[in-house]
Amino acid sequence: MSQERLSADFWKFWSGQTISNLGSSFTMFALPLLVFKLTGSALNLAATTAAYFIPYLLFGLLIGAWVDRVDRKRMMIAVDLGRCAVLASIPIFSYAGHLSVWWIYAMTFLQACCTIAFDAGEFAAVPSLVPKTALVTANGRIMASYQAASVGGPLLAGLLVSMVRVEDVLLVDAGSFVVSAISLALVRRSFNAAEAGERKHILGDVSEGLRYVLGHPVLRNISLMMALINFFGSTTWAQLVLSGRCACTRPTRGSASSSRPGAWAWSSSA
Numbered sequence: 001m002s003q004e005r006l007s008a009d010f011w012k013f014w015s016g017q018t019i020s021n022l023g024s025s026f027t028m029f030a031l032p033l034l035v036f037k038l039t040g041s042a043l044n045l046a047a048t049t050a051a052y053f054i055p056y057l058l059f060g061l062l063i064g065a066w067v068d069r070v071d072r073k074r075m076m077i078a079v080d081l082g083r084c085a086v087l088a089s090i091p092i093f094s095y096a097g098h099l100s101v102w103w104i105y106a107m108t109f110l111q112a113c114c115t116i117a118f119d120a121g122e123f124a125a126v127p128s129l130v131p132k133t134a135l136v137t138a139n140g141r142i143m144a145s146y147q148a149a150s151v152g153g154p155l156l157a158g159l160l161v162s163m164v165r166v167e168d169v170l171l172v173d174a175g176s177f178v179v180s181a182i183s184l185a186l187v188r189r190s191f192n193a194a195e196a197g198e199r200k201h202i203l204g205d206v207s208e209g210l211r212y213v214l215g216h217p218v219l220r221n222i223s224l225m226m227a228l229i230n231f232f233g234s235t236t237w238a239q240l241v242l243s244g245r246c247a248c249t250r251p252t253r254g255s256a257s258s259s260r261p262g263a264w265a266w267s268s269s270a
Helices: 007-037 042-067 072-096 099-131 132-161 166-186 202-215 218-233 238-248 261-269
Strands: none
Touching: 007 042, 007 099, 007 166, 042 099, 042 132, 042 202, 072 099, 072 166, 099 132, 132 166, 202 218, 218 238
16 A cells, blocks of 8 residues: 555644654653652552553443544543643652652543543544555554554663653653644544444443444454453563562672662662
């Protein structure tokens, strides 16, 4: 499929989401470090992860159905600005000396709710930006940039953590949401194009969608597989933080753990 078939509006959309995904990978790297810096507790790391994924269980289907009833572009811009405010509040509270792990839990929960709405709107918006024949190409570009951000973001975040406070790394993600909102505002097309038909009650849409997925053997198995992947994959960053902590503090023969460069690097970043 030729790249020329992708519209200028799509490239604006793609550019903003690429930057936003890169910023989000900074937060994925920095937030577990920040929680462990504040508490030193593996239990608190687990609670932070739970605070992010609980909204998907409680509100995922409802938010997805709600997104189909609103102006997606305006909703996504508002959500981006909301996510910016939510993330920026963490370093702001830290500078004010009032940051607690409970505030991080609350902001993580709100961030997840906003992300559910944005992701639902993002996937539904792509068919409005490109012709049907270019959907595979467009989605391929989006997934390629997402994977690149997932690889490059943590590397850049690790470099940044060595120079600034871990709380300040979250400001990168907050700024990326502003860039995303601007890119969305520059898109001329509606994200609700070519949608018609009578809307049912929101709970009716949710139950109909559930019946369809559970009744379709392929979709049911894919949903189960993705649920398992997300369940175990959600612990990855917490495990890496704990593994790094253990590696830094493990004593070596004939020397105290605190004299090791790794332990000094961890304690200075904390």
